Amino acid sequence: MAERTTAATASSVAFGAILGGSILAAALAETSGRAIVLGDRRDAFVEREDGRRVAEIDAALVHDGRATRLVLRVSALGTGVDALPGWEGVPGANLRTAEEMTRLLEEGSLSARLVGEETGIRVRAAVRVARRGAVPMRRLDAAGRLRLDERTRERLVTSIEVASDPLPPERMRVEVLVAGVARLTGEVDPRRAALGPFRETGGLHRDLGRRP
Amino acid sequence: MSPRRAAAVALAAGALLVTLLPARGEDPTDRLPADPAAWRRLDLETKWSAWRARPESTDRATWLAFLDAQEEDELLEWICVAEGWGGAGPILFRRRAAQWMRAAIWTLAARDSHSFEQAATTALETEPGLLLGYAARNPSVLDDAWLASTVERLKAAGTEPENPGALLPPLVPDEVYAALDAPESFDAAPGPAGIHPVERAIAAFERSNRRTARALRLLERLTGHPDVTLRTRACLAFTHVSPAEVPHATLLYRVADPAQPPAVREAALLAFGASDHPAIVAKLLEIAGDLEHPAWPVAVVRLVDHRDGFPSALAAHLPGLAANPARQQHLAAQAGRLRDALARSRPDDVAGAFAVALERAAWLSLTGHPLAAAYDRWLAESVDRFRSESATRATFARLAASYEPGARLLGAPSWRDPRRPPPTPDDLRSRVRSLAAALHGP
Numbered sequence: 001m002a003e004r005t006t007a008a009t010a011s012s013v014a015f016g017a018i019l020g021g022s023i024l025a026a027a028l029a030e031t032s033g034r035a036i037v038l039g040d041r042r043d044a045f046v047e048r049e050d051g052r053r054v055a056e057i058d059a060a061l062v063h064d065g066r067a068t069r070l071v072l073r074v075s076a077l078g079t080g081v082d083a084l085p086g087w088e089g090v091p092g093a094n095l096r097t098a099e100e101m102t103r104l105l106e107e108g109s110l111s112a113r114l115v116g117e118e119t120g121i122r123v124r125a126a127v128r129v130a131r132r133g134a135v136p137m138r139r140l141d142a143a144g145r146l147r148l149d150e151r152t153r154e155r156l157v158t159s160i161e162v163a164s165d166p167l168p169p170e171r172m173r174v175e176v177l178v179a180g181v182a183r184l185t186g187e188v189d190p191r192r193a194a195l196g197p198f199r200e201t202g203g204l205h206r207d208l209g210r211r212p
Numbered sequence: 213m214s215p216r217r218a219a220a221v222a223l224a225a226g227a228l229l230v231t232l233l234p235a236r237g238e239d240p241t242d243r244l245p246a247d248p249a250a251w252r253r254l255d256l257e258t259k260w261s262a263w264r265a266r267p268e269s270t271d272r273a274t275w276l277a278f279l280d281a282q283e284e285d286e287l288l289e290w291i292c293v294a295e296g297w298g299g300a301g302p303i304l305f306r307r308r309a310a311q312w313m314r315a316a317i318w319t320l321a322a323r324d325s326h327s328f329e330q331a332a333t334t335a336l337e338t339e340p341g342l343l344l345g346y347a348a349r350n351p352s353v354l355d356d357a358w359l360a361s362t363v364e365r366l367k368a369a370g371t372e373p374e375n376p377g378a379l380l381p382p383l384v385p386d387e388v389y390a391a392l393d394a395p396e397s398f399d400a401a402p403g404p405a406g407i408h409p410v411e412r413a414i415a416a417f418e419r420s421n422r423r424t425a426r427a428l429r430l431l432e433r434l435t436g437h438p439d440v441t442l443r444t445r446a447c448l449a450f451t452h453v454s455p456a457e458v459p460h461a462t463l464l465y466r467v468a469d470p471a472q473p474p475a476v477r478e479a480a481l482l483a484f485g486a487s488d489h490p491a492i493v494a495k496l497l498e499i500a501g502d503l504e505h506p507a508w509p510v511a512v513v514r515l516v517d518h519r520d521g522f523p524s525a526l527a528a529h530l531p532g533l534a535a536n537p538a539r540q541q542h543l544a545a546q547a548g549r550l551r552d553a554l555a556r557s558r559p560d561d562v563a564g565a566f567a568v569a570l571e572r573a574a575w576l577s578l579t580g581h582p583l584a585a586a587y588d589r590w591l592a593e594s595v596d597r598f599r600s601e602s603a604t605r606a607t608f609a610r611l612a613a614s615y616e617p618g619a620r621l622l623g624a625p626s627w628r629d630p631r632r633p634p635p636t637p638d639d640l641r642s643r644v645r646s647l648a649a650a651l652h653g654p
Binding site for chain 2: 084
């Protein structure tokens with residue numbers, strides 16, 4: 001498996017634009033001139049089954065002048081995202097994750113919530129499409145030649161965004177759920193501008209035991 | 213298969229579809245076999261080839277519904293094994309076909325975790341009594357860890373086993389992959405003596421973690437089959453296995469063989485270059501430095517797959533590039549991939565990339581690689597741009613003080629370049645530390 005790194009060869013100008021925070025923070029700055037990123041972090045969504053990183057998770061605590069909210073993006077495209085196994089996959093893009101996110105959003109089975117660890121207060125969070133597009137892949141053409149820079153014909157959901165309502169000043173548990181089962185969890189603490197690690201939490205896999 | 217034979221097969225499959233599929237509008241239902249009675253008279257292999265040859269625009273679900281209506285359980289099982297549980301598997305399960313249990317159990321070893329999950333949770337777990345009865349009758353299925361733990365759990369919960377009745381016995385890898393033992397030539401028409409069973413076996417192999425030494429051997433032999441399509445597919449199948457299972461020397465022989473068409477050489481290099489071990493990366497760099505090599509585009513792509521930034525500096529080492537617009541365009545596209553990756557990176561990612569690049573640079577120089585000096589220069593220039601980043605500085609300081617070759621570099625490599633023996637761990641340690649110290653700067 002390729003290492004979770006990226007090559008540092010292109011323009012340092014592009015790099016410098018990102019250094020102040022994550023891509024997510026940059027995107028937020030684009031959409032809201034007044035938003036301040038209090039803290040941010042990036043995690044990998046790791047398949048428990050085989051340790052593959054099937055999505056990238058960017059989380060940020062954002063203050064818009066009135067309130068602090070959590071903004072979380074789960075993306076099938078990203079530097080550290082492992083491709084589907086085999087020749088069709090392109091590192092940095094996971095087609096199956098994009099297909100799954102598309103399906104789950106169409107079904108309406110994705111939801112998110114935050115629960116205060118001290119008071120038990122519940123804060124709502126909306127789940128929406130952050131980005132949609134064709135996903136890189138490789139194909140064999142009709143003549144049997146490899147086509148290395150192809151993309152899916154379908155425009156799939158490549159990134160979803162979870163945006164919370166204003167957060168109270170306490171440590172909170174974050175859950176992204178599929179059909180009511182938590183698949184991704186993490187923690188935030190707006191008082192300290194801290195975000196805990198965000199991880200895959202099993203869900204359907206939880207009781208399935210270890211695969212060969 | 214010779215091009216003439218390939219054309220004949222394509223023609224035969226095409227002729228078959230012309231008879232079966234009415235050429236009317238674009239409605240996917242129009243593309244269904246026009247005459248169910250004629251369909252039912254076809255042998256299974258011909259039906260399979262019709263399924264595989266369906267136009268890309270054809271709606272898969274509509275076709276599956278047709279196969280469901282025709283009670284094509286055997287064909288649906290083949291689809292399940294070669295293409296995954298989704299689609300065909302749920303139909304088999306809903307119909308409680310004799311194949312459903314063994315198809316679901318086969319899918320437990322799918323490389324695609326969604327196939328596994330669907331088969332486990334939407335089929336097997338919903339029939340606990342049958343699952344217990346089936347496992348009792350076919351204890352070999354308990355080789356699967358999930359199945360074994362599930363059966364234990366069900367027994368502990370007091371689940372009563374049910375009679376599995378007519379459910380077919382488990383699929384056996386060497387039977388599923390039997391067609392990998394392919395003849396030298398095939399019948400042009402779809403059928404049992406055609407090429408399709410071999411292609412299906414390759415697809416099944418790619419989908420599954422149930423690999424056998426025999427299947428790996430047969431697949432390696434197929435990389436030299438007279439049929440170009442099969443050679444290509446067999447090479448590509450090795451992108452699905454672990455580096456230790458890849459026949460690197462055989463694949464590299466195909467890459468280097470001027471008698472092979474470019475399609476085979478490219479496919480062989482894509483499989484050869486799947487690992488990011490420095491010995492493999494060094495070979496990719498060697499081919500990337502030879503603009504005339506038929507597999508050159510794949511070498512560049514694989515380097516970028518391994519997050520190696522050197523391709524962005526490669527143009528300076530390819531004197532003929534300006535006269536080759538196609539390759540120029542390819543290199544620019546791959547440099548674009550690197551830029552995109554960089555734009556999504558965080559400082560820690562970049563520092564980590566430098567650590568890997570440093571190890572590669574040391575490997576190249578210690579093995580006398582022709583691009584070693586160029587790689588060193590590129591690395592130094594790249595580091596210079598990020599010298600002010602604390603993550604970069606910390607990484608180089610750490611490497612200079614305490615770099616140790618990782619376990620995978622100390623063990624026996626899955627491939628060894630006979631012309632460039634790997635460096636000793638001591639040499640590698642010393643070289644990386646001194647390079648890191650030199651690049652760390654004041």
